[in-house]
Amino acid sequence: NAGVTQTPKFQVLKTGQSMTLQCAQDMNHEYMSWYRQDPGMGLRLIHYSVGAGITDQGEVPNGYNVSRSTTEDFPLRLLSAAPSQTSVYFCASSYSTSGLAGGGPQETQYFGPGTRLLVL
Amino acid sequence: AQKITQTQPGMFVQEKEAVTLDCTYDTSDQSYGLFWYKQPSSGEMIFLIYQGSYDEQNATEGRYSLNFQKARKSANLVISASQLGDSAMYFCAMRGLSGSARQLTFGSGTQLTVLP
Numbered sequence: 152n153a154g155v156t157q158t159p160k161f162q163v164l165k166t167g168q169s170m171t172l173q174c175a176q177d178m179n180h181e182y183m184s185w186y187r188q189d190p191g192m193g194l195r196l197i198h199y200s201v202g203a204g205i206t207d208q209g210e211v212p213n214g215y216n217v218s219r220s221t222t223e224d225f226p227l228r229l230l231s232a233a234p235s236q237t238s239v240y241f242c243a244s245s246y247s248t249s250g251l252a253g254g255g256p257q258e259t260q261y262f263g264p265g266t267r268l269l270v271l
Numbered sequence: 272a273q274k275i276t277q278t279q280p281g282m283f284v285q286e287k288e289a290v291t292l293d294c295t296y297d298t299s300d301q302s303y304g305l306f307w308y309k310q311p312s313s314g315e316m317i318f319l320i321y322q323g324s325y326d327e328q329n330a331t332e333g334r335y336s337l338n339f340q341k342a343r344k345s346a347n348l349v350i351s352a353s354q355l356g357d358s359a360m361y362f363c364a365m366r367g368l369s370g371s372a373r374q375l376t377f378g379s380g381t382q383l384t385v386l387p
Contacts (some may be wrong), residue, residue, distance in 0.1 A: 207370070260374075
């Protein structure tokens with residue numbers, strides 16, 4: 152198992168450019184999420200998906216789009232990059248234990264290695 | 272809304288000693304999960320330990336234990352016999368019942384430095 156993979160590892164963009172951050176997992180996890188980490192802060196949820204074809208917004212969704220056409224892939228699209236989107240982006244995945252109160256340890260999220268994005 | 276508070280931006284501990292990293296949380300959910308992750312300088316997020324809100328016993332994983340005090344809404348991480356490799360940023364996180372709360376809400380982290 153490769154676990155959760157992310158590409159690219161590092162990217163520099165100019166303001167206004169668009170790009171897609173790739174995320175893939177091979178664990179057949181239903182849940183997938185995107186977080187961003189800014190200096191001195193914890194991770195904040197951007198978008199998440201509870202299964203193929205189902206996505207929803209997290210805490211900081213503005214400027215980002217997602218789609219989930221397969222269980223394995225969950226790309227994050229930056230529509231028009233801004234310097235405020237300079238950050239480290241993490242993708243995570245987990246099983247879903249819908250119906251189990253609190254989710255249980257089976258819903259532990261496992262993270263990809265991250266993508267460092269610099270927007271000039 | 273869920274909230275995680277980590278009040279210790281930085282901590283120092285001598286090698287081989289134990290250290291406690293503080294975490295308090297706030298939620299209106301009756302059922303929730305609490306997590307600790309380690310982030311070394313290389314940047315990856317490493318899962319350490321999980322505690323369910325209905326678990327009666329404190330979780331343990333090797334040298335890591337979680338001191339769970341539900342009434343005080345605290346979930347402190349205890350690392351016993353610290354090693355140099357434990358130097359890292361540590362994040363407390365929680366997961367609630369539904370919607371976006373079923374994903375993770377993180378605290379701001381504690382930077383732990385283990386001194387030789």
